Amino acid sequence: MTRQRLxxxxxxxxxxxxxxxxxxxxxxxxxxALVTLVLSLNQGVQRKIxxxxxxxxxxxxxxxxxxxxxxxxxxxxxxxxxxxxxxAAVAGAVPGxxxxxxxxxxxxxxxxxxxxxxxxxxxxxxxxxxxxxxxPAIRGRxxxxxxxxxxxxxxxxxxxxxxxxxxxxxxxxxxxxxxxVPFTVIGxxxxxGTDIHGMDRDNEIVVPVTTLMRRVxxxxxxxxxxxxxxxxxxADAVVEDVRRVLRERHALQPxxxxxxxxxxxxxxxxxxxxxxxxxxxxxxxGATIVVAVSAAITALLMLSSxxxxxxxxxxxxxxxxxxxxxxxxxxxxxxCMVGAGGLGGxxxxxxxxxxxxxxxxxxxxxxxxxxxxxLALSIAAGLLAGWxxxxxxxxxxxxxxxx
Amino acid sequence: MAMIELEDITKRYQKGGAPVVHALRGVSLAIxxxxxxxxxxxxxxxxxxxxxxxxxxxxxxxxRYRLDGRxxxxxxxxxxxxxxxxxxxxxxxAFHLLPRTSxxxxxxxxxxxxxxxxxxxxxxxxxxxVGLADRVAHTPAELSGGQQQRVAIARALVNEPDLMLADEPxxxxxxxxxADILATFEALHASGRTIVIVTHDAAVAARCPRRIRxxxxxxxxxxxxxxxxxxxxxxxxxRPALQEVR
Numbered sequence: 001m002t003r004q005r006l007x008x009x010x011x012x013x014x015x016x017x018x019x020x021x022x023x024x025x026x027x028x029x030x031x032x033a034l035v036t037l038v039l040s041l042n043q044g045v046q047r048k049i050x051x052x053x054x055x056x057x058x059x060x061x062x063x064x065x066x067x068x069x070x071x072x073x074x075x076x077x078x079x080x081x082x083x084x085x086x087x088a089a090v091a092g093a094v095p096g097x098x099x100x101x102x103x104x105x106x107x108x109x110x111x112x113x114x115x116x117x118x119x120x121x122x123x124x125x126x127x128x129x130x131x132x133x134x135x136p137a138i139r140g141r142x143x144x145x146x147x148x149x150x151x152x153x154x155x156x157x158x159x160x161x162x163x164x165x166x167x168x169x170x171x172x173x174x175x176x177x178x179x180x181v182p183f184t185v186i187g188x189x190x191x192x193g194t195d196i197h198g199m200d201r202d203n204e205i206v207v208p209v210t211t212l213m214r215r216v217x218x219x220x221x222x223x224x225x226x227x228x229x230x231x232x233x234x235a236d237a238v239v240e241d242v243r244r245v246l247r248e249r250h251a252l253q254p255x256x257x258x259x260x261x262x263x264x265x266x267x268x269x270x271x272x273x274x275x276x277x278x279x280x281x282x283x284x285x286g287a288t289i290v291v292a293v294s295a296a297i298t299a300l301l302m303l304s305s306x307x308x309x310x311x312x313x314x315x316x317x318x319x320x321x322x323x324x325x326x327x328x329x330x331x332x333x334x335x336c337m338v339g340a341g342g343l344g345g346x347x348x349x350x351x352x353x354x355x356x357x358x359x360x361x362x363x364x365x366x367x368x369x370x371x372x373x374x375l376a377l378s379i380a381a382g383l384l385a386g387w388x389x390x391x392x393x394x395x396x397x398x399x400x401x402x403x
Numbered sequence: 404m405a406m407i408e409l410e411d412i413t414k415r416y417q418k419g420g421a422p423v424v425h426a427l428r429g430v431s432l433a434i435x436x437x438x439x440x441x442x443x444x445x446x447x448x449x450x451x452x453x454x455x456x457x458x459x460x461x462x463x464x465x466x467r468y469r470l471d472g473r474x475x476x477x478x479x480x481x482x483x484x485x486x487x488x489x490x491x492x493x494x495x496x497a498f499h500l501l502p503r504t505s506x507x508x509x510x511x512x513x514x515x516x517x518x519x520x521x522x523x524x525x526x527x528x529x530x531x532x533v534g535l536a537d538r539v540a541h542t543p544a545e546l547s548g549g550q551q552q553r554v555a556i557a558r559a560l561v562n563e564p565d566l567m568l569a570d571e572p573x574x575x576x577x578x579x580x581x582a583d584i585l586a587t588f589e590a591l592h593a594s595g596r597t598i599v600i601v602t603h604d605a606a607v608a609a610r611c612p613r614r615i616r617x618x619x620x621x622x623x624x625x626x627x628x629x630x631x632x633x634x635x636x637x638x639x640x641x642r643p644a645l646q647e648v649r
């Protein structure tokens with residue numbers, strides 16, 4: 001009796017029980033694909049999260065948001081009032097603040113240039129925005145304090161928005177309409193890339209905050225402001241001062257909740273630490289649990305297969321199979337299913353990782369580690385799932401099974 | 404020398420706290436090469452246990468079992484599996500064919516565990532021998548009960564065994580198919596094969612030249628007991644090859 005014949009018998013077993021075989025292979029495929037995907041993107045995504053958090057919050061920025069305003073989304077109807085004057089007063093009263101920038105936003109504005117139209121995120125900011133947010137104009141220029149004071153209709157455009165509205169041409173000096181209000185493009189923003197939500201942060205137009213408030217949105221409030229503390233080590237004290245001044249201006253009584261939100265450098269550090277922990281611990285752990293669950297399901301399916309095939313086992317023993325042959329056959333059946341699922345999972349996981357990396361503009365895919373881990377896990381899962389059913393099959397007494 | 408010699412075989416079963424069941428209480432018998440023997444008895448008489456001992460599927464608790472003069476009841480499990488593969492062919496009441504598998508692949512199953520070559524050819528010839536050459540690609544579900552049992556007989560024949568053991572081979576069949584299967588066994592016997600049929604059906608037993616009746620774990624009747632040295636064909640008789648039959 002040759003090993004090759006046993007292998008052929010195992011493959012015939014897979015064919016005889018196609019539904020079971022397909023489910024086992026698919027379960028393994030999903031688990032291994034997840035592990036491969038997560039591991040191959042893990043490092044790149046962690047770097048990306050760190051970069052994005054730095055881009056948004058800066059090293060020592062304090063974000064002030066009106067309560068009910070999401071930091072990236074814009075105001076909701078029930079948002080509390082937060083004005084430029086509030087922030088100016090804070091900046092005047094708290095000595096530790098060296099720079100500040102108010103922000104208003106229209107998350108999905110209809111923008112037209114000639115015959116072209118696009119939906120673009122429009123931000124209203126001050127002339128200090130390039131310094132405070134570390135995002136200057138790379139061509140043309142940014143607007144200045146005078147243009148903010150007079151609510152001038154000037155715009156600095158991101159690369160993606162420019163590519164849609166002025167394909168192939170230089171946008172600087174061109175006219176565009178934001179919600180039917182005419183603006184002149186005076187500069188092009190430095191490239192940002194996608195943020196962690198997959199949002200293209202270059203599909204943006206920045207205009208003077210006053211212009212957006214008065215001429216487009218017709219509001220007198222802002223969504224948020226970023227304050228830059230001089231000394232990151234004393235940011236906590238600065239934050240307390242900011243809170244005190246804002247509570248006074250909003251006439252909040254002791255015991256009343258803040259009607260604004262403060263996001264401090266410490267919270268930002270905690271956020272990025274949590275993101276790192278999630279990516280480096282919980283996500284791989286979750287993927288491993290998925291593989292373990294699929295291995296357990298495989299083992300259960302194989303055990304039920306063994307008990308439904310007791311007569312077959314008895315017959316095989318009667319025609320000359322040893323207990324070892326029977327065990328080997330069930331082991332090989334499991335190995336073939338899990339192996340096929342594992343290989344497919346690695347391929348699928350890598351393909352998905354490549355696709356996602358392009359979409360999220362994550363710079364690196366660690367294919368080697370992921371493939372090794374994916375294959376090792378599927379082998380481990382196969383051995384675990386195959387061992388018990390094979391042992392049980394090998395222990396079946398032929399005389400009893402054939403009765 | 405007889406092909407099969409059992410000497411004072413005993414077998415007890417005990418399950419959990421249940422009382423001990425003495426399935427075989429000292430069975431001695433000899434079967435010569437080329438015989439067609441019925442082992443008859445009521446259910447619970449011990450005939451199935453005797454068949455399992457004869458087929459090396461179960462070990463006796465006591466006594467000796469010699470196959471062609473060689474003590475086989477004490478061999479290792481691996482050696483016994485090898486003997487089951489090369490020297491014994493089984494036919495069961497419930498056919499035990501693999502589902503969703505062609506007649507040919509079912510017949511070839513014993514060869515998977517052998518080192519024979521030309522598996523396809525041997526399988527084809529065994530099916531021809533039972534008159535199913537035109538059903539090689541059919542699965543059990545596409546065959547009648549009688550045809551399924553003939554596939555099982557072909558499977559028992561494929562590795563050219565010395566001994567065929569049939570356990571109630573007609574138990575699941577209508578009378579016409581049963582007669583057909585018995586005729587197949589008689590033809591195989593006529594071509595020189597040694598066949599032992601275990602049955603509780605008196606009509607089946609009546610068609611065999613020799614009948615051994617078992618009751619309460621003992622041989623109570625043997626119509627033509629074999630004396631030592633009185634082998635009908637003789638110890639040196641060649642095993643009939645598949646091609647020579649029919």
